[in-house]
Amino acid sequence: MKSEPSTFSIDDLAKRPNQSEPWDGVRNYQARNFMRTMQLNDLAFFYHSSCEVPGIAGIVKITKTAQPDKTQFDLKSDYYDPKATPENPRWFCVEVKLVKKFDHIITLETLRKQATLKDMRLLQRGSRLSVMPVTSNEWSIIDKLIK
DNA sequence: GCCAACGTTGGC
DNA sequence: GCCAACGTTGGC
Numbered sequence A: 001m002k003s004e005p006s007t008f009s010i011d012d013l014a015k016r017p018n019q020s021e022p023w024d025g026v027r028n029y030q031a032r033n034f035m036r037t038m039q040l041n042d043l044a045f046f047y048h049s050s051c052e053v054p055g056i057a058g059i060v061k062i063t064k065t066a067q068p069d070k071t072q073f074d075l076k077s078d079y080y081d082p083k084a085t086p087e088n089p090r091w092f093c094v095e096v097k098l099v100k101k102f103d104h105i106i107t108l109e110t111l112r113k114q115a116t117l118k119d120m121r122l123l124q125r126g127s128r129l130s131v132m133p134v135t136s137n138e139w140s141i142i143d144k145l146i147k
Numbered sequence B, C: 001g002c003c004a005a006c007g008t009t010g011g012c
Helices: A010-015 A029-036 A110-111 A136-143
Strands: A020-022 A043-048 A055-068 A092-107
Touching: A010 A043, A010 A055, A010 A092, A029 A092, A043 A092, A043 A136, A055 A110, A092 A110
Parallel strands: none
Antiparallel strands: A020 A092, A043 A055, A055 A092
């Protein structure tokens, strides 16, 4: 799950009550669909994008499954969607809770150096989905990179 | 700031 | 349903 740290970083998550936060603002159908497949207690990597050192900053857990994203109904929100109604919501979000903040970012550069990760979706050319799946094999490879 | 790679929109 | 124009993402 990607976030721009200037908007919402892993440190911001750490400061939230219960270290939990709804992952709102996703406005891409594919990313939304992936979120809807997430189940309670699923784990995800928290990825920092569009920043000085892009990479994985830590691990989060899904503490609420997908429910309507409130920001789509909020006129004042950047994520407001005039085509969405409470009766017929268009966008959904899960709630995530911080599990672990890494001592060091696992950088995009490091990920790219792993030959075993070359097929990982995140690393594919033109890949820019903000929510995307990680295989269990990829997960264990990345898990071993944590220091 | 640049730009490749997408995704979305809207006229036809 | 096609596709040009436009907007967005995100690494560099």
